[in-house]
Amino acid sequence: MEIRELAIITLKKDAGEIYANQIRYFLGDNIKINLYSFEEGNITFLYEKVIVISVKLKYDEILSMCTKDAQIIIPKLTFEKSNFKKISNVDKNMTVFVYNLSRSMALETITIIHRLGINIPNLIPSYPGSDNILPNSVVLTPGEEVLIESHNCKIINLGYRIIDLGGIVDIAIKLNLEHLIKEDLLKKFIDRVVPTSYITEKLLISQIKLENKFDFLLSSIDEGLICVSEDGTVQFYSHMAREILAINDNDMIGKYIGDYIKSFDFSQVKNKQNVNLQKLIKVNNIDITLEIRYTDINVFSGYIIKVAKFYEAEKKQAKLRAQLMDSGNVSKYNFDDIIGCSEDILNTKKIAYKMAQSNSSILIIGESGTGKELFTQSIHGASSRKQGPFVAVNCSTFQDGLLQSELFGYDEGAFTGAKKGGKKGLFELANNGTIFLDEVGEMDLSSQAMLLRVIQEKQIRRVGSDKVIDVDIRIIAATNRDLRKLICKNKFRKDLFYRLNVLPLKISPLRDRADDIFLILESFKKNLDVHFKLSDEVVDIFRKYNWEGNIRELRNLAEYCSYAGKSVIEVSDLPDYILESIRPENQCDKILEAEKSYQKLNFKRDLNDYIFVLEKINQAYNLKQRIGRRKIYEYALEEQVFLTEQQIRSILLELQGFELVKILAGRGGSIITKKGIEFLNQYKC
Incomplete structure (x- = not known):
């Protein structure tokens, strides 16, 4: 990992060392700090890209001695709280001299005192050669008391001024190290240093609250997540990632990720815009699933890495697999179970029945709750494969990287914790039948590539095996997402889309076939054994309502109405979310919004x-x-x-x-x- 270099230029050597220690407090050993001072006379040509100077007076001189692309920072300075109290105790009615190395530096110290909210009207700048300090006066000085020539004066040493947080943040940003400014350091800074403004203090508090929320979110995620910058520097990671990689708290922050995951060469991740990579690797002799994705958002550009112990991830999916296998792999519904009298649904059923006679892939497109699986089972039941198995899998149910072992199975010893004797995949279980891939738009790119091969070659290969298995299956896929948009975003393969979309079948949402609403409602009432009726007003509302949840939402509403215990359902009996959707808009609000x-x-x-x-x-x-x-x-x-x-x-x-x-x-x-x-x-x- 590249070590950033920073130049600090001060009038006196001691001040530079104080600034350097403060910067290291926040940024650690991730930077190399080079100190220069006019006192030592060691300033020649400056090659560092970021340069901190303590006084504005020297800006032009330093500018002529550095590279054209150098960034010069003149940070605001402040005092520690212990020294701030010394100033607060000074009698406000007295004439107070402020002594520093030059008139401009003395004026700058006076400015800091006023900015910190201390109202001493008579602050007079003093410096070597001014000779204006009156006997029996009070003299404030930031560490220059040995130079003061006075008679019976009370000298208050304020200590060297230190960099305010705004300057530290500015330095960190220009060095691309702002991620190292952590909550515990901010808290200690607040306790020790006086912020130069009320706004700075509010920002500190907001930052701490934000980091607390972020830490809570990370701690609640039961997955190993690592965020790294484009050069591979670790920005943050979850507690689960720390456990999986067996590292200490915050040990990876600011370090190169390849130093901790050595079994994968991160330099091979070159085309960052299209990175969506899954690998099975070993870390500390444990099988780990590794997934890398590139992200570019307002505050961060880099890679999100997800790590998981393969064996543990397999155990988490055991219940899901058990539920899937307990289904019996048979279809339960046929076209008679699809209720509706609208021209739209009758025409869709007619097309679907004709598609059932073919062996080509079908892509069913429809909103959530429109009955995509009902159509899929009906197609299977009306096809020549009806005596074969019907296997359904929701592609969004399984974690990325595990979907492949579910679809293709694995051989014994393919990974740590693999079942003895291996396991058949869903494609094998669906042989001579139909496999239904629900939510196919959620499938990761690696699994998409393997699915494409199955469609083309009619063959599968188990994870960890070199043996090819022939399969005879029909694929019916369904999605409620716009796959063409996903193709444009490089999240879905174009060639797979055309392989699946041989026979497209679109199911209209319930709001577009209002005549079917009441037929379907009667079917639900029969299953629930209830006999309520709808008032004319409710019938009108049902016809105009948007039905975003489609048939599933109608079924839930039928059950809700059954609990009202009334023979006629009135408008007042409907749930609040229905009533809110029919309330007239406030015209004044509408005009103001326009x-x-x-x-x-x-x-x-x-x-x-x-x-x-x-x-x-x-x-x-x-x-x-x-x-x-x-x-x-x-x-x-x-x-x-x-x-x-x-x-x-x-x-x-x-x-x-x-x-x-x-x-x-x-x-x-x-x-x-x-x-x-x-x-x-x-x-x-």
Whole structure:
């Protein structure tokens, strides 16, 4: 892993060492810190990419001595709480001198004192050569008491100033090490140091709350999750990953993942946009399933790695397999069980019956609850394979990587904990019959590739075996997702889609066939042995209702109404979610919503962040200037808006997606569009 280098330049050597210790407190040994001071005269050419200087006065001089791409940070400084109390106890009515190495540094110390909320009206800067300290005065100095020439003065040593948290965060971000700033360190910082502003303290508290929630989420996930950056540096991981890899708490943070999982070469993960990789590897002589996926979101770009002990994962699936095998592998329903009189459903049943006479693959498309498995079993029962097995599997039920062992089976000794004698896969169990792959859109890419081979070659190979087994099966797949969109996102194979979609069958949602609602409801009432009727108002509501859960939702509603114990179901007897869907819209709210069209934009962050960026771009536009994210970031630092340069980049991309700004090529920066100006004006109104 690359070691980042940081240069710290101070007037005096001692101050540089204090800053370095503070930075190491947060960032550990992940950086190499090079110290320079004007006192030692050891400053020549600076090759480091990130440079911290303690005083603004030396900025131009340092700028001429570093590389063009170097980033120079002048952090805000503060005092420890113990020294802050010394200032607080000073008599506010006295004339107080503030002594430092130069007039500008003395003025800067005075600024810090005022920024920390201490109101001493008469603070006078003093420095070597000024000779303005009156006898019997109070003198405040940040570690320079040995230089003070005074008569009977009370000298209060405030100790060296230290870097405020904002400066530490800025350094960490520029070094790509912000993930190392942890909750326990923040708590200790709050206890020890006075934040330079109320906003900083609020951000610290918010950060701690956010990390607490995140830690709770990780601790509740019963899977081994590891998050690494694009260069393989570990950012965080769950408690289960720590147990599986047998490592100490936080031991991997900031380290290269290959140092802990050595049986896999992470350098082979090159095409990051299409990474969706599953492997069976050994770690500490234990079989581990390894899954790697690439993700790119606002705050993170890198890889999510999921690890699991294969044997433990197999045990978790035992109950699911038992339920699957106990089903008897037979179909229970036929076309007569599909109730409906609408032209839509009658036509769908007619097409499905004709498809049953073929052996080609069928892809059933329909929303959840429309009866996709009912159609599948009916097709099997009407086909030449009706005497053969019918095996159904929900592809979303099994964890990625385990679906393959379920579908294809495994040989004895294929992995640690493998069943003696091996295990038949679902394709083998469905031989000479039909296999129903429900929720096929949830299948991982590796399993998709193996399924494609089964369709093409009519052969399967068990996990851990070199023996090929011939199978004669018909595949019926179903999904409630748009597979074409998944293809565009590289989450579903195009060639597999066309292999499955030989005979497409679409099942219409219940809201599109209102005539069927009451026929199906009567069937449910008969099964529940209830005899209620619906009032005319309820009948009208049922016809207009959206039925997002389709037939499954109607069945649940029939059972709900049966508990009312009434012979006629009135509107007041319906559940709240039905009533809420039929209440008239508040016209005033509708008008206000139309006026505030910006609320319709699905922003990922707080709206004020986008307004801040837009205002800066608009100001530059009015001045006929170009502005980039670096300049916006500088404004954010000045105005204490907590936005990183990466977050500003993401905001700009979002604003461009909504056509509010236009990002120009190269170093052209960004300009606001007419739509963006209208948006700003509307917001201000």
